[in-house]
Amino acid sequence: MTEEEILLEALVLWGNVDNRLGALSLSYIATLEKINEVAMTPWMDEGLGRLGNKLRMKEVDGAAIQYNEFLHENAILSLD
Secondary structure, eight states: OOOOHHHHHHHHHHEEEEEEHHHHHHHHHHHHHHHHHHHTTTOOOOTTHHHHHHHHHHHHHHHHHHHHHHHHHHHHHTTO
């Protein structure tokens, strides 16, 4: 393999890494924005009691935390 072929192969490989990181970054940021929207969902309802509001808060926050963990794990796994 000539030096020119090695350089060309390295450039193609770097281009693939660069494109993959760009796509991953865009996907991560867009998904994180949506997760933050879910986390900011108003869960307080005057018509419910303390227990009902507590359960709604746990549902909203629990979903946001689990989606956030999944997003981080997915981002790490996609780098392999």
